[in-house]
Amino acid sequence: MTETDPRTLPGPSWWRTGVIYQVYPRSFQDSDGDGVGDLAGIRARLDHLLWLGVDALWISPFYPSPMADFGYDVSDYCDVDPIFGTLADFDALVADAHGKGLRIILDFVPNHTSDQHPWFQQSRRAPADPRRDWYIWRDPGPDGGPPNNWISNFGGSAWTWDETAGQYYYHAFLAQQPDLNWRNPQVRQAMLDAMRFWLDRGVDGFRVDVMWHLIKDDLFRDDPPNPAWREGDPDIRRILQLHSTDRPEVHEVVRAMRRTVDTYGDRLLIGEIYLPLERLMAYYGEDLQGAHLPFNFQLIKSAWNAPTIAGLIREYEAALPEGGWPNWVLGNHDQxxxxxxxxxxxxRVAAMLLLTLRGTPTLYYGDEIGMQDGQIPTDRLRDPWALNEPGLGVGRDPQRTPMQWCDAGGAGFTSGDPWLPLPRDLAGRTVAAQRDDPGSLLRLYRDLLALRRSMPALTLGSLRLLEAKGELLAYERLAQGQRLLVALNLGADPVQLVLPAASPAVRPRFSTDPARPLAGPAAERDQVRLAGNEGLILECLDA
Known part of the structure; x- marks a missing residue:
């Protein structure tokens, strides 16, 4: 790495001012007609990301895998599955991305491997095998059944009996995904070495899958029952994962990952963590030496109304540790x-919310064109969770359908049969249909991203919530003498924004409503009217 590498330049870390774009590689672009996206396809579409204005590309797993969970069952951490290409394809992707000023973030899956991984195959051979303690093996419980009541996140017991091994092994997800034993120092070393393998190839960071799962209770105590469970809920909701996840010792593991990443300069460590706020914040680590960005999924889980979202913004900002950098997510491959x-x-309003809140936003592929959940016939279901627990609506296939590039056959994604079905009617939700339409959602995202880059108040500025009523959400962003008011109408009826007392003159700077004129005064008698479903950014003229 040279001294002129942009990732080593002084100033705020790139991930504080940048925007992350997630790609599910099976679904972004197919380069060879087999109906499955690949690395060469991602490389061919980098100019879309450059045109859109994002800063980093997070790629979901592409490691060698039997694909029981579509790459989240890893059989080799240091290679590329042939369905996605080769290591040479990956190196070419990194080189092209860096040449265009884009950074690459990899999905790292350290909690579990595939049951076809050589480590697990060795582990199951005999109790004395050196790899035995690399996984979590236990004798049967007193009744001859599983060692405890832990439940798989995909339904059923989290323990599977192995005849060859003569014991049960633990898997937080599929039986084909045995959990690694992160209490074993050799496991830690091997996994940190895998991170270094990719860091040496130039990656700019990792999103760590199910980070809060990595350490389990060493006493293997039963998880308590969930009093809120109801018939028809997914099986995993029958218990509270008090002992099987989020153990105190996990934070030393996260610190070790952080130390590994930090030795490579300005790299990023993201944690996937679905926990309540007070427990999520612990993953920033003591003295902020944990994950740079423990993912904040509140907008995904929240009811969509102004009072609720204002409350979660307030609570999240108040809970952040001193110096902790916030982040926001609207969607991903699981939601x-x-x-x-x-x-x-x-x-459209959600796009403005994501890109004007304080912190680092993450955008899921296809959201920029308004892609909706796909309709998946029963005979085309691929998600193992949906197949394990049919009829509960837990399937993740609908949000993983192929990117809709154009109206042509295969939506420009493939010349073959796509691995998941495309909508029969794309309804204008394609890049080609929206790219040249100034009123489209795609152009709204692009213009918002450009505005965000040009205004310090939107990248590094402070945030203050404003008093608002009904479905109006309003907040102020302030930095370097620049003051912006963001007003979002989360309802269909017009609303009035009452400007703060002694507010300076304001003018509209940006609206989600193409009909809004952006010339002339915005306020009448210290109020600004917002149309239904409108988001508006106002600039204070004498800030």
Whole structure:
């Protein structure tokens, strides 16, 4: 690495001012006609990301895998599955991305391997095998059944009997995904070495899968029952994962990952963590030596109304440790798409919310064109969770359908049969249909990203919530003498924003409503009217 490498330049870390874009590699671009996206396809579409204006590309797993969970069952941490290409394809992708000023973040899956990984195959051979303690093996419980009541996140017991081994092994997810024993120093070393393998190839950081799962209770105590469980809920909700996740010792593991990343300069460590706020914040680590960004999924889980979202913003900002940098997420490969959750009109408001809150935003591929959850016929279901627990609506296939590039056959994604079905009617939700339309959602995202880059108040500025009523959410962003007011109407009826007392003159700087004129005064008698489903950014003129 040279001294002119942009990742080593002084100033705020790139991830504080940048925007992350997640790609599910099976679904972004197929380069060879087999119906599955690949690394060469991602490389061919980098100019879309450059045109859009994002800063980093997070790629979901592409490691060698039997694909029981589509890459989250890893059989080799230091290679590329042939369905996605080769290491040479990856190196070319990194070189092209860095040449365009884009950074690459990898999905790292350290909690479990595939049951086909050589480590596990060795582990199951005999109790005395050196790899035995690399996984979590236990004798049967007193009744001859599983050692305790821990439940798989995909349904059923989290313990599977292995005849060859003569014991049960633990898997937080599928039986084909045995959990590694992170209490074993050799496991830690091997996994940190795998991180170094990719860091040496130039990656700019990792998103760590299910970070809060890495350490389990050493006494293997039963998890307590969940009093809120109801018939028809997913099986995993029957218990509270008090002992099987989020153990205190996990934070030393996270610190070890952070130390590894930090030796490579300005790299990023993200943690996937679905926990309540007070427990999430612990993953920043003592003296902020944990994850740089423990993922904040509150917007994914929240009811979509102004009072609720204002409350979660307030609580999240108050809970952050001193110096901890916030982040926000609207969607990912495990959650329903934002346009399906809130509707097309509010998807525009959601875009402004994501890109104007304080902190680092993460954007899920296809959300920039308003992609909705796909309709997956029963005979086309691929998600193992949906197949394990049919009829509960837990399937993740709908949010993983292929990127919709154009109206042509295969939506520009593939010349073959796509691995998941495309909508019969793309309804204008394609890059080609929206790219040249100034009123499209795609152009809204692009213009918002450009505005965000140009205004310090939106990248590094402070945030103050403003008093608002009904479905109006309003806050102030302030930095370097620049003051902006962001007003978001989360309802369909017009609302009035009452400007703060002694507010300076304001002018509209940006609106989600293409009909809003951006010339002339915005306020009448210290109030600004917002149309239904409108988001508005106002600039204070004498800040």
């Amino acid at each position: 329903k798409r934002i346009a399906s959750r809130v509707g097309s009109a509010q998807a």
